[in-house]
């Protein structure tokens with residue numbers, strides 16, 4: 136392919152060019168003695184441009200004409216003053232009155248030239264309008280020989296005026312070729328960079344488009360066109376409001392001056408995450424780049440992972456948002472959950488039965504980077520030693536009588552890349568403790584009856600209601616295992632040590648139960664709440680959950696509410712959980728523990744709002760309820 140082509144307006148020019156640079160390039164030359172007309176050169180130039188020519192070399196009027204008509208650079212072979220002087224000088228002895236005629240870029244610097252040498256000058260600004268006038272003027276001035284560009288000299292000949300066409304020197308031709316070659320190189324570099332950028336744009340997963348300062352769309356990748364359901368030709372160079380619709384959510388979002396990241400917008404039936412960044416050249420802002428990420432896909436993927444985990448049963452269903460925690464000691468627990476979830480260290484949860492150890496373990500998992508991986512719980516106290524061992528570590532085919540003949544993966548293997556929750560770790564038999572210690576140290580297991588080592592990437596959370604220090608002293612628990620498990624530690628307060636949480640817990644658990652049994656929520660009388668607050672809850676939240684479940688079920692039966700309440704209150708009063716002091720009517724109440732459940736809830740919400748300077752998002756987060764629930768509750772106050 137010819138990247139540089141020459142359009143020689145005349146045969147003489149073609150000869151000059153060949154003389155200067157040889158003929159290893161494509162050159163167009165007029166077939167007869169006449170110079171090329173504009174009508175003849177334009178189709179040549181356009182056709183060459185279409186076929187991939189990158190630079191055209193020509194001269195004079197043709198250069199001026201073609202520069203306006205084609206999109207590729209046109210390099211002009213320039214006449215120098217010296218070229219003109221040399222020609223005029225050689226004619227001086229033979230002719231009396233020499234005239235210089237032609238377009239401005241051929242008879243260069245003609246105004247100054249005329250003051251140094253004795254010649255008449257006839258500038259032609261437009262062949263159509265000036266040429267005839269200037270030739271006639273030369274005849275009137277009794278010019279006897281004319282020097283100039285091809286068209287002008289040809290025209291003058293028709294009036295019997297002899298003349299010679301000005302030809303550039305070799306140096307001028309060579310200079311034009313040098314410029315043309317540099318342009319080809321520069322255009323290649325530019326195309327290379329453009330192509331690299333285009334590939335980046337087109338291989339990006341996100342939709343990307345660029346908007347200019349005057350809100351016109353300048354560029355878009357195919358992904359953006361696809362997400363926006365747009366066609367390239369009707370989208371590019373359009374004002375965004377025309378292309379995307381004036382009131383559209385996306386236009387409202389990107390019209391402002393501010394940059395932003397990850398704002399969510401609805402686009403047809405998709406949900407997209409939109410980001411906007413400013414593009415600047417130096418200090419000058421020239422527009423923005425907008426990126427669109429289809430979150431529908433991410434949500435689908437997340438749902439798929441969740442479904443798969445659900446299928447295996449290894450899914451942590453609960454998270455921080457399920458946890459009521461407004462008592463100061465529970466707030467510390469939440470802080471630890473948030474902080475520890477960002478690490479991979481082993482955690483030991485210690486607390487009485489029913490204090491929420493499993494809820495905490497699930498919350499840590501769901502708060503961590505492993506949240507889309509398995510959460511595998513095992514109650515170490517529920518199985519006899521040999522079964523626990525095969526559950527935890529798995530076995531090879533034929534490892535023992537009664538074993539599955541295909542062998543079985545242990546829970547450590549199934550928890551790979553996720554979290555294993557070893558509940559009731561204090562109950563684990565001594566003979567298994569050393570094996571467990573090795574797994575924790577090496578993160579490697581060997582199946583029962585197996586000989587190969589399996590590496591596992593598992594985060595370990597252990598829990599116990601026992602005092603492990605005492606167990607160590609009694610020789611029932613290995614101290615080295617204890618230290619390995621107790622890297623991070625979360626002691627869970629009993630319910631009697633976090634009474635501020637009781638009203639909200641009752642509220643949340645009644646919601647949960649009435650939802651489970653699809654029935655209306657019972658309203659608890661004040662006396663029952665007072666009893667709940669004074670009761671010592673040896674079974675903690677699980678015990679409360681059971682009592683509230685019983686209430687919700689009994690409410691469905693045809694038994695008067697007062698009878699149900701009385702029965703439960705009596706039961707709690709008789710229970711060893713309600714101490715003599717607790718039963719004393721004069722026990723000093725906490726500021727949050729007065730009035731009805733509603734009053735207590737109101738006091739707690741208002742107290743939190745005040746402590747969070749009225750910030751509702753933060754208040755909802757701290758109270759462990761959604762923003763919508765907080766709004767509802769505030770409206771009811």
Ligand SMILES: Nc1ncnc2c1ncn2[C@@H]1O[C@H](COP(=O)(O)OP(=O)(O)OP(=O)(O)O)[C@@H](O)[C@H]1O
Nearest residue numbers: 457458459460487488489490491492493494676677
């Ligand atoms: N802070 C809390 N807010 C709301 N619900 C809670 C809270 N803590 C525990 N629960 C609920 O109480 C019940 C018992 O919690 P969980 O099973 O986590 O306790 P646990 O300490 O693991 O009990 P156990 O020692 O008996 O295994 C669960 O239904 C749990 O959702």
